[in-house]
Amino acid sequence: MQTRAAEGGARRRVVIYCRISDDREGKREGVDRQEKECRRRAERNGWDIVAVLVENDLSAYSGKPRPEYERMLQMLRSGEADAVLALSPKRLYRQIKDAFDFFDLIVQKNIEVETIKQGRFNLSTAEGRKDARRAAVDAQGESEEISERVRDSKAETLAQGEFRGGPRPFGYESNGVTLRSLICPECSAVEGFDADRRCGACGAEAANLPGSEAWHVEAATDAIIAGESLRSVCSTLAAQGVRTVARRYRQEDGSKGEPESRDWQPSELRKLLLRPRSAGLIDHYGEIIGKAGWPAIVPEDKWRACKAILEAPERRTTTTNARVWLGSGLYVCGVCGETARGSTTGVGGKAKAGEGEKTHRPAYRCRTGKHIVRDAYALDAYVEGLAVDRLSRSDAAELLLPPVAEGPSRQELAALANTLRAKLDSIAADYGQDLITRKQMLDSTAFTRARLEKITAEMVAQTSGSVLASLPLGTEEIAQQWEGYHLDKKRSIIDAIMTVTINKARRGRQPGFVPGSGTGYFDDSTIDIEWKKPR
Incomplete structure (x- = not known):
């Protein structure tokens, strides 16, 4: 120029x-x-x-x-x-x-x-x-x-259920098809699997190799179904040294830096667990359109159960302000029926607190602040002790878990769901070739979609059972593992098995209290426990 x-x-x-x-x-x-x-x-x-x-x-x-x-x-x-x-x-x-x-x-x-x-x-x-x-x-x-050539190429790839390209998906190799990683439980092969996870050597169904990316995706899915929060799963992944796929992130000057992996954040983990590709499905603008050409990391019913939990309207969506109270929002005031909140209560001034000790202790209060106050440490210990005893009973599974539902197996439901998706494609193809009218196309599509929604709901119901299903019910392992459970998991368990009601405390010292013993005034007779029936 x-x-x-x-x-x-x-x-x-x-x-x-x-x-x-x-x-x-x-x-x-x-x-x-x-x-x-x-x-x-x-x-x-x-x-x-x-x-x-x-x-x-x-x-x-x-x-x-x-x-x-x-x-x-x-x-x-x-x-x-x-x-x-x-x-x-x-x-x-x-x-x-x-x-x-x-x-x-x-x-x-x-x-x-x-x-x-x-x-x-x-x-x-x-x-x-x-x-x-x-x-x-x-x-x-x-x-x-x-741009058009790229878009047309991706559309063709989409129709064939193939990988559309892009950054390497977590759990898969860079080709987007090969899992990281599988192992055959029968012959110990680590390669040669088909899209249905069948071993080419012996025909057995493969398992996710322990410690691999695919294994961590499945473990995270199981943890969410078992009642853990995204935040607690992220903490577990960080402790295990599991990080995101290395990406070149945009810098302040608009350029991209060197590839780097990062610790998992709740928002990133949520996207990972919600992606249909983990269940061997392919989506287009948020709609599942069929089975993909790569193997699934988790069964479709398990993925849908996790998806239902993560997308539940009542689920808390913020990812900050980690919970520190076991009973906040769970324990109930026996006077007004409101849930309890975390607060503090005095110990009687500096003289009773002792030199260098705090003059206030954590406590639960009614949300109105008028009816009940209870020492948090003592109440939580009492509730956790009851929970462990209940879960350790020899008949715990019979008491706490719902009966096994009759009906098709999860494999049969998954096969039926894929058949209905293929039918939706054939309806669209018939309409495109003028073999059916628009009204016939709309009616057939609506009927088939309704059946598909019913099937997927059954799949979710089969897998999204109680948080208790993942526990070693009726064994001594409950007591051994309890302290290692994340707070979110403990809350889910307690919410599943009991309703804790805090009634007004009695005036004066608890009967049998010995001054100088170091114990507080906690009176368990003012706490009502209502055991919940299986849901």
């Missing part, structure tokens, strides 16, 4: 602008080559380089902000520079609007623009401006054609 010569024949002050759209490995090789060629051209032209602006792995067509490009425009407007060097016009712009705005600035400020591949456009004449605008239109058209 060429305009009039610089004022007074002075040497041009040039900005070198380098950009590459896709640099997944972060090697900068493309932009480095551009810079070298532009530097050689600036030296040949006798121009002074005032800045080299680089945007790596950033598309000019995507519409995302380009900080260095905006900085270049500001330098040109302010007079800090009066020339631009780039590899080609496509490095500078890919959208017509950007190009036309750039052309107006060139003419207004008498800016010299040269590209290595196409030389200079002369914007001092109407013909030159027309050629420049035509080239900009062609550049945007080329970008749109590329």
Whole structure:
């Protein structure tokens, strides 16, 4: 691009602008080559380089902000520079609007623009401006054609149930199909499995290899179904040293840094557990459209049970302010029926507290603050002791777990669900070929979808059983494992087996209390426990 010569024949002050759209490995090789060629051209032209602006792995067509490009425009407007060097016009712009705005600035400020591949456009004449605008239109058209080809390719891949590309999914290799990792429980093979997880050597169904990414996905799914929170599962993964897939995250300057993995956060873990690919399903804009061409990490019924829990309207969605109270929101006031909240209560001043000790202790209060106050440590210990005793009884499973429902197995339900999805596809195909009317298509689709929803609901019901199902009920292991349970899991267990009601305390000391014994005034006769029936 060429305009009039610089004022007074002075040497041009040039900005070198380098950009590459896709640099997944972060090697900068493309932009480095551009810079070298532009530097050689600036030296040949006798121009002074005032800045080299680089945007790596950033598309000019995507519409995302380009900080260095905006900085270049500001330098040109302010007079800090009066020339631009780039590899080609496509490095500078890919959208017509950007190009036309750039052309107006060139003419207004008498800016010299040269590209290595196409030389200079002369914007001092109407013909030159027309050629420049035509080239900009062609550049945007080329970008749109590329976008369409990519979209069509992904649509074809989607229809075939194949991996559509993108970053490596956690639990799978970079091809998006091979699991990390499987093992055959019969012959110990670690490769050669089909999309149904069948071992090619002996035909047995594979299991997720302990300690592998797939194994951790399944363990996290089981933990959510068992009543743990996303936060507690993240803590477990962090303790085990399990981190996210390495990604190149966007930096403040708009570029992408080196690949790095991070500790799991509740929001990221939620997305992982909700993705249909873990159940061997493929989705399109949030709708399950069929079985995928890769093996599932978890059975579909288990995935749907986890999904139902995570998407429940009553589920708390914030991921901060970790719970520190076992009974907050669970224990009930015996006077007004409101749930208890965490608070504090005095111990009788500094004299009774002792030197260096706190004058207040954690306590539960009615949410109205008027009816009940109870020492949190003593009440929690009492409730946990009752829970462990109940869960350790030899008849605990009979008392606490619902009876096994009769009906199709989970494998039969999954097969029926896939059949109904295929039927939805065939209905759409029949309508597309004018074999059925629009009314027939709508009626058949509605009927088939209703059946599919019923089947998926049955799958969820079979797997999303009580949090108690994952416990070693009726054994001494309950007492041994209880202290190791996360607070969220303890809360889920207590909520599943009992209702704790705190009644008004009696005046005076508890009968049998011995001064100086170090015990408090906790009176368990003021606590009512109602055992819940299996649900």
